[in-house]
Amino acid sequence: MFVLVNLKAYPCDPVAVAEAARDVADESGARIAVAPQAAHLAAVADTGVETWAQHVSPVEHGSHTGSTLAEAVADAGAVGTLLNHSENRIKLADIDGSLVAADRPGLETVVCANNPDQAAAAAALGPDAVAVEPPELIGGDVSVASADPAIVEDSAAAVAAVDDDVDLFCGAGVSSGEDVSAAADLGASGVLLASGVAKADDPRAVLRDLVSGI
Numbered sequence: 001m002f003v004l005v006n007l008k009a010y011p012c013d014p015v016a017v018a019e020a021a022r023d024v025a026d027e028s029g030a031r032i033a034v035a036p037q038a039a040h041l042a043a044v045a046d047t048g049v050e051t052w053a054q055h056v057s058p059v060e061h062g063s064h065t066g067s068t069l070a071e072a073v074a075d076a077g078a079v080g081t082l083l084n085h086s087e088n089r090i091k092l093a094d095i096d097g098s099l100v101a102a103d104r105p106g107l108e109t110v111v112c113a114n115n116p117d118q119a120a121a122a123a124a125l126g127p128d129a130v131a132v133e134p135p136e137l138i139g140g141d142v143s144v145a146s147a148d149p150a151i152v153e154d155s156a157a158a159v160a161a162v163d164d165d166v167d168l169f170c171g172a173g174v175s176s177g178e179d180v181s182a183a184a185d186l187g188a189s190g191v192l193l194a195s196g197v198a199k200a201d202d203p204r205a206v207l208r209d210l211v212s213g214i
């Protein structure tokens with residue numbers, strides 16, 4: 001199971017979380033990545049943790065003020081990017097364009113979706129993975145795997161029906177090893193989470209618990 005920690009715009013110390021994630025990945029052998037603010041990518045990557053961007057724009061080098069260029073996030077040390085997060089929805093054509101952009105410097109890609117139909121549509125665009133995250137459960141205390149197990153199972157089936165090579169991740173409310181195991185049992189091969197780590201008093205302890213069942 002891949003554990004992808006999205007720091008969103010939370011007021012945590014991205015380097016401290018990254019160091020904890022790096023250490024827990026090293027000691028457990030689990031795959032853990034951290035997706036900080038774009039401005040913090042280099043500092044996070046310098047810790048040695050696997051580093052992801054939260055978004056890249058559907059643009060090439062050129063006159064695109066305010067964009068997040070895929071090559072720039074890769075230069076800063078990112079190896080993957082989220083796209084179409086529930087809090088940063090983009091048009092279908094732009095998801096496609098951002099996937100093309102991410103592919104240029106070889107970034108791995110996870111496209112977020114609200115439900116199985118969107119997961120299937122996202123899978124058709126050929127990302128490495130689709131992450132299903134019901135918006136109403138994001139930031140809450142109850143994991144998607146216990147609150148809505150069917151959405152994970154149905155999304156896994158929907159994605160597999162479109163393209164067997166696309167992985168299915170899930171997220172929203174994931175904060176414990178039990179949640180990660182439950183997600184795996186439902187057919188997910190990764191989890192996407194944020195507040196459980198970014199808002200924790202002791203992110204290292206939460207990360208250790210998250211990977212305890214992997």
Ligand SMILES: O=C(CO)COP(=O)(O)O
Nearest residue numbers: 138139172173193194195
């Ligand atoms: O949106 C999410 C991860 O990208 C999920 O957020 P929470 O883990 O805070 O529910």
